[in-house]
Amino acid sequence: MQVVAELTTGGVYSLRDVHADDTYIYAAGSDKILYGWGRDTFALHTTLTDSTSSIYSVFSDNDYIYAGSADDNVYVWLRNSLTLSTVLTDSSRNIYAVYADYSYIYGGGSGGNIYVWNRDGFAFNTMLTDANIYGGIEAIHTKPGTYIYAASNDSNTQQGYVWKWDWSTLTLDDYAVADAELNDMYVSDEYVFGAGEDHNIYVWDRMTFDFERLLTPPVHDPEAVFETVFADDLYIFGGSEALTPNDENLYIWYLRAPPGQTVLGAIQRKGVDQNLYQYYAPEPFETYYPGASGDWTYWDAAARNPSPYYQAKDLWIVPQGNNVVAAAPVDIDGDGYDEVAAKKNRGGDYNFYVY
Numbered sequence: 001m002q003v004v005a006e007l008t009t010g011g012v013y014s015l016r017d018v019h020a021d022d023t024y025i026y027a028a029g030s031d032k033i034l035y036g037w038g039r040d041t042f043a044l045h046t047t048l049t050d051s052t053s054s055i056y057s058v059f060s061d062n063d064y065i066y067a068g069s070a071d072d073n074v075y076v077w078l079r080n081s082l083t084l085s086t087v088l089t090d091s092s093r094n095i096y097a098v099y100a101d102y103s104y105i106y107g108g109g110s111g112g113n114i115y116v117w118n119r120d121g122f123a124f125n126t127m128l129t130d131a132n133i134y135g136g137i138e139a140i141h142t143k144p145g146t147y148i149y150a151a152s153n154d155s156n157t158q159q160g161y162v163w164k165w166d167w168s169t170l171t172l173d174d175y176a177v178a179d180a181e182l183n184d185m186y187v188s189d190e191y192v193f194g195a196g197e198d199h200n201i202y203v204w205d206r207m208t209f210d211f212e213r214l215l216t217p218p219v220h221d222p223e224a225v226f227e228t229v230f231a232d233d234l235y236i237f238g239g240s241e242a243l244t245p246n247d248e249n250l251y252i253w254y255l256r257a258p259p260g261q262t263v264l265g266a267i268q269r270k271g272v273d274q275n276l277y278q279y280y281a282p283e284p285f286e287t288y289y290p291g292a293s294g295d296w297t298y299w300d301a302a303a304r305n306p307s308p309y310y311q312a313k314d315l316w317i318v319p320q321g322n323n324v325v326a327a328a329p330v331d332i333d334g335d336g337y338d339e340v341a342a343k344k345n346r347g348g349d350y351n352f353y354v355y
Contacts, residue, residue, distance in 0.1 A: 005042040028055035068095030099140040108137025130172040139185040151185035195226035
């Protein structure tokens with residue numbers, strides 16, 4: 001990938017968070033300043049200086065820009081005029097994470113509580129205290145109409161937590177535990193991703209919170225951690241940092257097979273159950289990854305990654321892909337590429353699914 005621009009503040013202070021919309025690129029400065037560059041020009045357009053302490057987090061929507069500060073406040077600016085609209089002062093702890101949807105504004109505190117304000121009128125609504133364990137809120141994300149998600153850590157056990165509240169009732173629905181503390185979280189339409197201190201990306205099903213799999217770099221540096229994670233329709237991105245300069249890289253995994261690449265469907269018996277798996281077919285690797293070499297005629301699905309190339313890893317177990325009795329390729333949408341069709345036994349009732 002080519003570097004398009006390098007945006008500088010002209011100072012020596014660190015930038016703690018970054019966010020972009022269709023007009024600006026924002027960076028939260030430890031010098032109390034929220035920086036805004038033009039998205040098209042990459043020129044510094046504004047510096048918002050209302051915060052009285054370091055800014056930890058930034059987010060924007062169509063109307064407002066939000067920033068969480070170490071002075072315990074959430075600052076809200078009008079996006080069209082870049083003028084301060086209000087300051088939300090109900091928190092008593094540093095605001096590590098900030099987020100907003102069309103109904104609420106969320107501020108994740110260093111004490112593990114999430115402060116919720118009504119977006120219309122900015123009145124304080126409630127405080128979500130379920131994640132108040134032994135660490136602050138690292139990230140917040142919502143899917144309006146379904147759930148609110150957040151990541152926090154237990155510094156006593158060195159474990160990370162992802163939490164899920166019902167968006168309509170603001171009550172806790174479920175939570176999941178990671179084997180390491182989480183530095184960041186991202187929520188797609190299908191999955192919840194957590195950036196682990198153990199240099200792994202944790203993946204859970206968004207709706208059921210079932211653990212899906214662990215994404216581990218091909219060369220695992222025990223001194224490295226994942227600081228950030230993001231996903232789009234095709235890729236998963238993990239930003240790595242190390243105390244030594246061995247592994248300060250951006251790792252990219254396929255969320256699903258790239259266009260034109262063959263995917264194999266396989267049924268494997270697990271005890272009395274049969275699960276459906278999907279794997280990248282090995283044949284096209286020379287096409288997609290020029291210079292790849294080795295014996296592509298065999299790989300062990302049970303071992304999951306015998307190939308020296310991380311692209312040979314299987315995808316994950318298809319969510320709810322159990323009780324499969326038959327599978328076959330079928331081009332269900334007429335795009336020229338086959339999906340995986342599966343027949344499942346649901347308590348004696350056989351249903352047809354396509355993945």
